[in-house]
Amino acid sequence: MTNSLLYIRNLSKSIGSITPVKGISFELERGSCTALLGPNGAGKTTTLRMLAGLLSPSGGEIQYEGGGKSGRDWQKRIGYLPQYPKFYGWMTGMEYLIFSAKLSGLSGAQARKRSLEVLDTVGLREAAKRRIAGYSGGMKQRLGIAQSLVHEPSLIMLDEPVSALDPIGRREVMDLLSRLRGEVTILFSTHVLHDAEEVCDRMVVMVDGRIAEQGSWTELREKYRQPVLLLEVEPAAREEAWLRTLPGMPFVESADIRSRTAALAVRDLDQARNALMREMSDSRIRFQRIEAGTSSLEDMFMKVVGG
Ligand SMILES: Nc1ncnc2c1ncn2[C@@H]1O[C@H](COP(=O)(O)OP(=O)(O)O)[C@@H](O)[C@H]1O
Ligand SMILES: [Mg+2]
Structure with missing residues (x-):
């Protein structure tokens, strides 16, 4: 330089x-x-x-x-x-x-x-x-x-x-x-x-x-921008159990699952959005909130520092 x-x-x-x-x-x-x-x-x-x-x-x-x-x-x-x-x-x-x-x-x-x-x-x-x-x-x-x-x-x-x-x-x-x-x-x-x-x-x-x-x-x-889907469900055992199955779904790249919320990093936002809606409807999941966005620098930092 x-x-x-x-x-x-x-x-x-x-x-x-x-x-x-x-x-x-x-x-x-x-x-x-x-x-x-x-x-x-x-x-x-x-x-x-x-x-x-x-x-x-x-x-x-x-x-x-x-x-x-x-x-x-x-x-x-x-x-x-x-x-x-x-x-x-x-x-x-x-x-x-x-x-x-x-x-x-x-x-x-x-x-x-x-x-x-x-x-x-x-x-x-x-x-x-x-x-x-x-x-x-x-x-x-x-x-x-x-x-x-x-x-x-x-x-x-x-x-x-x-x-x-x-x-x-x-x-x-x-x-x-x-x-x-x-x-x-x-x-x-x-x-x-x-x-x-x-x-x-x-x-x-x-x-x-x-x-x-x-x-x-x-x-x-x-470089680190990645689409994410954020999801919050009703506090109920059935919903919470369903959340825990999300990391295994083909449209999910990585997932951070808490008791009632999930943050899903995905590759293709539209495809993931459709797949998630289908899953929720099939399983009659009572959600409180769904949000589509992109990962933040904070997520990047956690990824880099977390190794
Ligand atoms: N003089 C020293 N003797 C022994 N260990 C040291 C010494 N200086 C630094 N370290 C060790 O090296 C690592 C890096 O320290 P440091 O440069 O102070 O990191 P940071 O400023 O990022 O917190 C730490 O694990 C620290 O304990
Ligand atoms: Mg220091």
Whole structure:
């Protein structure tokens, strides 16, 4: 890809006898927002730590566009927010940012100027002179994002930036990410599909150290789109027994049967609809609701993650 900021080829990491990352490859396009999505233990944090230069890979390569292969070259061009950031509670937000900016090599005057700019970006200008210990979860996380931006990196990597937040904090951070989109390349990890869908245009799904799926939302929606029939019957033993026979029917590809409801993935919607109506009429099934639709991204995620 000509417009890639970062290439990862066959990247792996072994720690003792375990291999949290088992050979993954993907690319990040300049200006894109990509979600690294996967359940706990998938290897997201290990991957991000390698990309941030905090952990050395056991195999494979990481290449930043124009940046050579040495971590030192590109570390200046990345901002990283760890999953469990630690702040010095006695510092003020402003002090913390100046401190971080100087660590990234900015001069005193530059550090001050950039700190004020990023405080504006994340909406913490008012709170700049307050001690971090008094910040809410959402404010701390926004300060963490400000810190990741202070040295004007081309890429920021955020490890589960909203997972530990209450709904208000989550909303603050999600809105901030939406605003940052397009201004800087973003890679952020999450185990929540919804979060990924809200701000990102692409996703890389990791399961058990491997990439289970990747692509843009449109590509994945298209790929996993499947007609489904949803059915709800009267709460009666006869109806419920009949529901349990549905997975064996020829028009059903896969079925999720609960006590009174069935979700049937089918190949041909019209054919399946007719067959189902015939079955219901022959067996005199008292239904409460029938619905035809298509599977959601949620179904896709469950399929990919479930293996
Ligand atoms: N330093 C370590 N020592 C032992 N096991 C580790 C270490 N780092 C990660 N792991 C294991 O590797 C797997 C992936 O971890 P992690 O990258 O944190 O996943 P995620 O961020 O997706 O939840 C987990 O099973 C975790 O317990
Ligand atoms: Mg993690």
